[in-house]
Amino acid sequence: AQTVTQSQPEMSVQEAETVTLSCTYDTSESDYYLFWYKQPPSRQMILVIRQEAYKQQNATENRFSVNFQKAAKSFSLKISDSQLGDAAMYFCAYRLLSGNTPLVFGKGTRLSVIA
Amino acid sequence: AAGVIQSPRHLIKEKRETATLKCYPIPRHDTVYWYQQGPGQDPQFLISFYEKMQSDKGSIPDRFSAQQFSDYHSELNMSSLELGDSALYFCASSATPFHGYTFGSGTRLTVV
Numbered sequence: 001a002q003t004v005t006q007s008q009p010e011m012s013v014q015e016a017e018t019v020t021l022s023c024t025y026d027t028s029e030s031d032y033y034l035f036w037y038k039q040p041p042s043r044q045m046i047l048v049i050r051q052e053a054y055k056q057q058n059a060t061e062n063r064f065s066v067n068f069q070k071a072a073k074s075f076s077l078k079i080s081d082s083q084l085g086d087a088a089m090y091f092c093a094y095r096l097l098s099g100n101t102p103l104v105f106g107k108g109t110r111l112s113v114i115a
Numbered sequence: 116a117a118g119v120i121q122s123p124r125h126l127i128k129e130k131r132e133t134a135t136l137k138c139y140p141i142p143r144h145d146t147v148y149w150y151q152q153g154p155g156q157d158p159q160f161l162i163s164f165y166e167k168m169q170s171d172k173g174s175i176p177d178r179f180s181a182q183q184f185s186d187y188h189s190e191l192n193m194s195s196l197e198l199g200d201s202a203l204y205f206c207a208s209s210a211t212p213f214h215g216y217t218f219g220s221g222t223r224l225t226v227v
Contacts, residue, residue: 043220044218044221045207046218050215091157091158100163100165100209102148102171102173103160103216104160105158106157107157
C-alpha cells in the first residue's frame with residue numbers, strides 16, 4: 001500500500017521569507033501523481049501544485065514550487081515570499097496515474113506565518 | 116465555473132440517528148470520492164464511484180452506505196450515528212482522463 005509521510009507537524013515562517021515543507025512517500029509504482037493541498041481555517045481543500053512522476057521538471061505555480069526527487073521518493077514544497085494568507089494546514093498527497101484511484105494523504109503540516 | 120456542491124453545509128444529529136449527505140459533482144465528471152476528516156486529522160478515504168458503480172472502498176464503516184445516481188450525484192447514508200462520526204465529510208469529483216480532483220466545501224457533521 002502507498003503511504004505518505006510528512007515529518008513536520010508544525011512549521012513557522014516570517015512574512016516575506018521562504019519555507020520548505022517536507023514530504024516522502026512509499027510506492028512500488030513508477031507512474032503516479034503527487035499533490036500539495038492547502039486547507040485554511042475555512043477547511044476548504046485547495047490544490048496548490050501538482051507533479052506528474054514521469055515529468056523530470058519540477059512544477060511551479062507562482063510563489064510555490066516543488067523539489068521532486070523520484071529516486072529518493074521525496075516531494076517537498078517551497079513557498080517563497082510567504083504571506084499571511086499562506087497560513088494553513090498543508091497536505092501532501094499521492095495518486096496512481098491510472099484508473100480512478102483515490103488520493104492518499106499525509107498527516108499534514110500546520111504552517112504559521114509571523115508578521 | 117461550476118464546482119462540486121455538497122449539502123447540507125452543517126448538520127447536527129443525535130446519537131443513533133441517521134444522516135444523509137449529498138454531493139453534486141462537476142458536470143461531465145464521472146468519478147466521485149467521499150472522504151472523512153476528523154478534527155485535526157488528515158482526510159480518510161471512504162468510498163468512490165465511477166460511472167455509477169462502486170469503484171474503490173476505503174475505511175467506510177458498515178453503518179455507512181453510499182450510492183451514485185443516474186444524474187451522477189452521490190449520497191452518503193449514515194445510520195446509528197456515534198459521537199466519533201463527528202467530522203468534516205468531503206466529496207470530490209474527477210473526470211477520465213484524469214486532470215485533477217475538485218473538492219466540495221464539505222459537510223460538517225456534529226453528533227451530540
